[in-house]
Amino acid sequence: MKQADLVIIGGGPAGLCAALSALKSGSNVLIIERNKDLGGQLRKQTHMFFGSEKQHASLRGIDIPEILLSQLKEYEDKVEILTDSTAVGLYEDGVITVLKKEEDYFKIKPKVTLVATGAFEKALAFPNNDLPGIYGAGAVQTLMNVHGVKPGNKVLMVGAGNIGLIVSYQLMQAGVEVKAILDAAPRIGGYLVHASKVRRMGVPILTSHTVKEAIGKNELEKAIVCQVDEKFMPIEGTEKEFDVDVMCISVGLTPLNELLAMRGCEMKYIPQLGGLVPLRDENYETTVENIFVAGDATGVEEASAAMVEGYLAGLCAAAKIGYKPENFEERRTDYMKQLKDLRSGPAGGHILSGIGQVLIGGKNV
Amino acid sequence: MFEKTGIPSKEMIMEKFPPIERINEGPVAVVECYQKIPCNPCQTACKFNAIIVGEDINNIPEFYPNKCTGCALCLSKCPGLSIIVVDGSKSKDRVEVRLPYEFLPLPEEGQIVKGLDREGEYITDVKVIKVLNPKSFDRTPIITIEVDRRFLYTIRNISVEA
Ligand SMILES: Cc1cc2nc3c(=O)[nH]c(=O)nc-3n(C[C@H](O)[C@H](O)[C@H](O)COP(=O)(O)OP(=O)(O)OC[C@H]3O[C@@H](n4cnc5c(N)ncnc54)[C@H](O)[C@@H]3O)c2cc1C
Numbered sequence: 001m002k003q004a005d006l007v008i009i010g011g012g013p014a015g016l017c018a019a020l021s022a023l024k025s026g027s028n029v030l031i032i033e034r035n036k037d038l039g040g041q042l043r044k045q046t047h048m049f050f051g052s053e054k055q056h057a058s059l060r061g062i063d064i065p066e067i068l069l070s071q072l073k074e075y076e077d078k079v080e081i082l083t084d085s086t087a088v089g090l091y092e093d094g095v096i097t098v099l100k101k102e103e104d105y106f107k108i109k110p111k112v113t114l115v116a117t118g119a120f121e122k123a124l125a126f127p128n129n130d131l132p133g134i135y136g137a138g139a140v141q142t143l144m145n146v147h148g149v150k151p152g153n154k155v156l157m158v159g160a161g162n163i164g165l166i167v168s169y170q171l172m173q174a175g176v177e178v179k180a181i182l183d184a185a186p187r188i189g190g191y192l193v194h195a196s197k198v199r200r201m202g203v204p205i206l207t208s209h210t211v212k213e214a215i216g217k218n219e220l221e222k223a224i225v226c227q228v229d230e231k232f233m234p235i236e237g238t239e240k241e242f243d244v245d246v247m248c249i250s251v252g253l254t255p256l257n258e259l260l261a262m263r264g265c266e267m268k269y270i271p272q273l274g275g276l277v278p279l280r281d282e283n284y285e286t287t288v289e290n291i292f293v294a295g296d297a298t299g300v301e302e303a304s305a306a307m308v309e310g311y312l313a314g315l316c317a318a319a320k321i322g323y324k325p326e327n328f329e330e331r332r333t334d335y336m337k338q339l340k341d342l343r344s345g346p347a348g349g350h351i352l353s354g355i356g357q358v359l360i361g362g363k364n365v
Numbered sequence: 366m367f368e369k370t371g372i373p374s375k376e377m378i379m380e381k382f383p384p385i386e387r388i389n390e391g392p393v394a395v396v397e398c399y400q401k402i403p404c405n406p407c408q409t410a411c412k413f414n415a416i417i418v419g420e421d422i423n424n425i426p427e428f429y430p431n432k433c434t435g436c437a438l439c440l441s442k443c444p445g446l447s448i449i450v451v452d453g454s455k456s457k458d459r460v461e462v463r464l465p466y467e468f469l470p471l472p473e474e475g476q477i478v479k480g481l482d483r484e485g486e487y488i489t490d491v492k493v494i495k496v497l498n499p500k501s502f503d504r505t506p507i508i509t510i511e512v513d514r515r516f517l518y519t520i521r522n523i524s525v526e527a
Contacts, residue, residue, distance in 0.1 A: 048444035048505070050404035052422050058406035058442045060503065173468055187368040192400045193445025195371030200522040202485025207369045304403070345401045345423025 004030040004080075006317055007096060007110035009087040009259065012040020013303045014295025015116035016068040017310030022114075022318035023075040025325045030108070031079070032098055034086040039065030040118055041296075042303060044141040046173075047166050050191070051304035054338060061303065062145070090115075090263040094290070111321045112290040114313055115260055116306075119253035119274065119296035124158060127213040129249075133220030137167045137250035144174050152246035156223045157181040159250035160205055162190035167250060168198045179242050182209040182225055184232050191347075212239060214247060223247055257297045263288055272354030273299030281360040282336075283316035284309060292317045299354055308338045372483050373399060378518060383430035385453065388460070388517070392435025392452040396428045398445065410442035440465050441505035451517060460517050461494060466508045471496055472525045480512060481522040489516055491523065 006022050008015045011033030019029045037043060045061025056064050072079055082100065089097040096108045121136040123129070135143075135151060137159070143149045155176055157168045160183035168178045181198065186208050188195045195205060208228050215222040227238035254275035261267050265278045265286040277299050278286045285292050294313035295306035312335035319328060343352050367373050383393050396407065396416060405418040407426050415432035416439060418424050437450045440463065450463040472478050472493045480491040491510040498506035512520050 048406075048442075048503075050402060050406075050444040052403070052405050053409055057404060058409075058444055175469075188371060191402050191445065192367065192371060193398065193402075193443075193447045196373065196397070196483065197446055199371035200481060200483050200485050202481070205369075205371050302403075341422055342403045344421055345403055347402060348423070 001095070002106060002108040004028065004108055004110040005321060006030070006112050006114065006314075007032065007108055008114045008116060008314075009096070010040065010116035010118055010295070010297070011035075011038035011081070011083070012116060012118050012295060012306065013042055013064065013068070014118070014297070014306040014310035014313075015040070015114070016065070016072065017307040018114050018116060018294055018314030018317070019079060020068065020071055021311040021314030021331075022323070023072070023078055025315060025318040025323040025328075027078075027318035027321065027323040029075075029079045030110070031081045032085050032087050032096070033081070033083045036084055037065075038069060038081065038083065044138070044145045045166075045303075046145050046170055049303065051302070051342070055304035055307050055342075057304070064303070087259060090259040090291075092264065112292065112317045114292040114294060114317050115257060115297055116293070116295045116310060117256045117259065117297045119300050120256045121249070122252045122254055124211065124249050124251050126211045128216065129214060131214050131216045131220045132218070133216065133245050134214060134247045134249065137163050137248050140246070140248050141167055141170065144170060150174055150176055151248075152244075153177060154179055154244045155246040155248055156225070156242050156244045157248050157250065158211055159183055159252070160185070160188045160190055160195065160207065161250065161252065162194060163253075164248075164250040165190040165194040165198055167248060168203060169194070169201075171248075172198070172201055172203075176246075178203045179244055180204045180206055182206040182211070184208065184210045184228055186230070210234065211247070220245055220247060253296065253300045255297050255300060257293070260286060260291065260293060260297075263291060265291060268358055270299065270354045270357050272350045273358070277358055279358045279360055284313035285316065285320070287360070290320060299351065299358075301351055302342070305339060305342050308335050308342070311335050312339070367399065373397070375518075378483075381428075382451075382518065383433075387430045388451050388453040391454045392437070392450050392461070392463070393430050393433050394428065394435065394437070394439060395449050395451055396426055396439075397447045397449070398426050398443075401425055404444060406442045406444065407439045407448065410439040412436075412438070437463050437507055440507050441502040446505070449521070453514070453517070458514050459511050460514050461509055461511055462517075462520055463507050463509045464522070465505050466523060467505055468525070470525055470527055471498065471506055472508060472523065476525075478510070478526075479524040480510065480516065480520050481524055482519045483521045485522065487524070488519055489513055491520070493523075
């Protein structure tokens with residue numbers, strides 16, 4: 001069985017920053033990533049990121065992995081990266097089972113494990129939602145921004161959160177027509193600068209609207225939408241028809257963390273964090289000793305927060321197995337302050353109220 | 366309404382515009398950021414301390430038109446593309462407006478393109494004066510257009526026919 005100091009599952013922004021942080025403290029690191037490339041969600045984000053300079057704000061998401069990977073290079077002899085490798089199990093004895101390219105199946109026994117597996121998309125139920133042409137926003141982004149394939153020609157975007165707004169903008173940049181963006185909520189959920197950006201391209205944003213049904217024989221041909229009341233119930237007689245060949249569903253994400261549940265970490269359902277999340281302490285250690293967590297897997301937030309959580313969790317995980325640098329407290333305080341700053345605005349309020357419910361020991365970061 | 370449509374009201378827009386006297390003196394930024402979000406690259410971009418977000422990065426940027434030189438460096442740094450530069454010093458009946466534009470094809474200098482408002486509606490034809498797209502702008506080109514002065518407060522976008 002393969003042995004390792006620190007194993008990080010997931011090579012997105014949280015996982016990469018966790019690796020950098022632990023390496024800086026002197027630990028060896030093994031990263032397991034199921035995709036061909038590292039970077040997670042960042043690989044699809046062609047827009048400029050908000051945040052502050054410390055989290056690479058104003059750079060485009062796609063360019064951030066490059067920066068993190070070049071920093072990783074400095075530790076070449078201490079880091080091992082397994083791509084095309086999925087962690088499929090996390091067992092009571094600490095063993096991780098890994099499947100590489102669906103052929104090579106093996107076990108790893110690390111001293112400490114950090115789970116940074118990100119999140120997955122929520123679905124929306126309506127008649128014929130399985131017609132070809134109806135995609136999740138993640139699939140649309142992967143087609144368009146990773147593989148350079150247009151998903152279709154006329155799109156109805158469902159969901160006016162940041163993802164819905166940003167993917168609409170990217171679709172237009174790819175030359176695809178966006179007919180409208182709708183959201184069942186009475187207000188636009190995403191940042192209003194992103195909303196204004198698509199609005200001044202002429203795309204209407206229909207709040208208090210939902211999809212009634214999709215129509216099509218072999219593929220999507222039409223979408224019927226209608227208005228909803230304050231209780232999100234459809235209002236009869238308000239139906240509108242859109243001739244579209246693509247419907248893009250972006251109604252939110254849910255943390256991806258079954259591995260933690262499997263391992264026996266205590267989990268709790270927290271709507272503000274997007275679903276089931278692990279209880280954890282200030283250092284991002286779960287209720288199971290030596291199992292840490294960071295990024296969207298702890299609660300759906302932003303890459304900026306995911307990166308800082310990664311730095312913090314990586315620092316603490318390495319310290320747990322003996323790699324505690326002299327400036328440990330200084331670094332820990334700095335990361336905590338960055339997280340506090342990111343979450344101190346109105347948007348951070350509900351994240352904080354969610355975190356308050358999963359934080360062991362009660363103190364908020 | 367803004368939160369339902371993404372279209373700022375006239376009052377909101379006017380509040381963000383520097384006084385007309387300042388605009389007539391020469392190029393100056395209009396920072397159309399209306400919401401508290403954790404973001405501060407505009408402050409970092411401004412070498413003249415004309416945009417201040419401050420200690421709490423969720424603050425709405427404060428803009429000081431008299432410190433602003435109209436250099437437009439902040440335009441391609443704002444992730445929300447919320448900043449434009451207006452210049453009323455060039456002529457009595459026209460203004461120059463610089464805006465970020467991230468679509469292909471880019472317009473050509475001298476080309477007449479459609480000027481759009483904040484709803485994406487056509488308002489008037491405008492002439493493209495300059496197209497800047499250096500590496501440092503990181504794929505957010507800045508287009509300078511010449512517009513009838515009547516549309517100073519409404520022009521916000523362009524549409525370029527392929
Ligand atoms: C359209 C869109 C726009 C966004 N815009 C912004 C923005 O402007 N600013 C911002 O800060 N954030 C933005 N975000 C959010 C940001 O992308 C995420 O918050 C961030 O990527 C989360 O990082 P993470 O490392 O936790 O997860 P991810 O990036 O999802 O990475 C998780 C990684 O784990 C891997 N993985 C999962 N399960 C396993 C397994 N069992 N074994 C091995 N590997 C596994 C995945 O393949 C993936 O690479 C945006 C997101 C989207 C979708």
